[in-house]
Amino acid sequence: MLAGEYGAGVAKSLELLVALGEVFGAEKLVPVEGAHVSGVSYKNLGDAGLEWLEDQARLGARAKVRATLNPAGMDMTRWREMDVPEKFADGQTRIIRAFEALGIEPTCTCTPYLVGHVPRFGAQVAWAESSAICYSNSVLGARTNRESGPTTIASAITGLTPLYEYRLDENRLPGKLVEIDAKLKDPLDYSALGYVTGKLVGTTVPYFRGLGKPSLESLKTLGAALATSGGVALWHGEGVTPEAEKVKPHVGEVEKVTIEEKDLREAREKFTCEVADPVTCIGCPHCSLHEVGEVAGLCKGRELAKRLWVFTSRGVYAEAERKGYVGQIEGAGGKVFVDSCMVVAPLKEMGWKEVALNSFKSAQYSANMGLKTRMGTARELVKEALK
Ligand code: F3S
Secondary structure, three states, X not given: OOOOOOOHHHHHHHHHHHHHHHHOOOOOEXXXXXXXXXXXXXXXXXXXXXXXXXXXXXXXXXXXOEEEEOOOOOOOOOHHHHOOOHHHHHHHHHHHHHHHHOOOEOOOOOOHHHOOOOOOOOOEOEXXXXXXXXXXXXXXXXXXXXXXXXXXXXXXXXXXXXXXXXXXXXXXXOOEEEEEEOOOOOHHHHHHHHHHHHHHHOOOOEEEEOOOOOOHHHHHHHHHHHHHHOOOOOOEEOOOOOOHHHHOOOOOOOEEEEEEHHHHHHHHHHOOOOOOOOEEEEEEEEEOHHHHHHHHHHHOOOOEOOOEEEEEOHHHHHHHHHOOHHXXXXXXXXXXXXXXXXXXXXXXXXOOOEEEEOOHHHHHHXXXXXXXXXXXXXXXXXXXXXX
């Protein structure tokens, strides 16, 4: 491949992976079963990124393993309803075309595992998107490092990745025991737990005790928050995740920290300011069918006084539409968008100033963008948005 026998695009991709492997002292390259590519929004890629992608496609590179795509900066069909500027839409459309030319599926979701891209336990994969990395490593037990857009594209094209870090058993052991002394009822509580823990552990692998019985929605938002405030790529939960029993730390083996109710409350307060007219955004990570259904149940037959935007994947949207959920939300005046989210969309250009959110990941990013935030459970926020 490096000699160019499979084309210049493949050679370039492998060069990148070999260099990465050398930096991290990897002994060899191993095959990957799939890739999930991030860095899709025109907001992040800009024209330079777009041209690089188009060049790769021109060089004849094509994905040789299944590869899916993270959210773009807009709903690819309803972007005008999002007030996305025309120039942005042009750039974004070209980006998606370039990805398609590379053989990467334009799923445009951060929850590929909800739309059929579900790696096997123990499989080596190359995933980017921090929340999906956490889900893949921890909940599914597949193995990925914290990959970037370019490395996932390179792995998709070559079908390879360097073997280091979270791909090896010894680096999947916990470094901190996190005892939970708080009631976790709603996905928002798990999101708060992830935010508080991430701050405490940084990139160390946490081992949770006392997680209760988290729903799929709680698991996805927990990982998203862990990766936001810290650099967590893998966590274990006693009685919850598939590797927890095998890696259970013995007494005194790792440092213990305890997280209490007040820690979660303080985290929530940090992102709760006075807001006058926020856009309520539900769907970070992208909504499951259950979450769209919950919002729809609250909106059914009612009218919204404030803007309510729900973000999900195309796969979940199709099912939600079939079940009548989309009609119930949009009938109340809300919007259900696909392909995008409140973080990768060009919110400044769209004129947004305030948001109401049920996820610490989107709260942190929104605050970084200078927006005022308010936090609540999906139920609380939708009720506030209703007339
Ligand atoms: Fe997904 Fe956007 Fe949140 S990519 S995890 S919805 S910030």
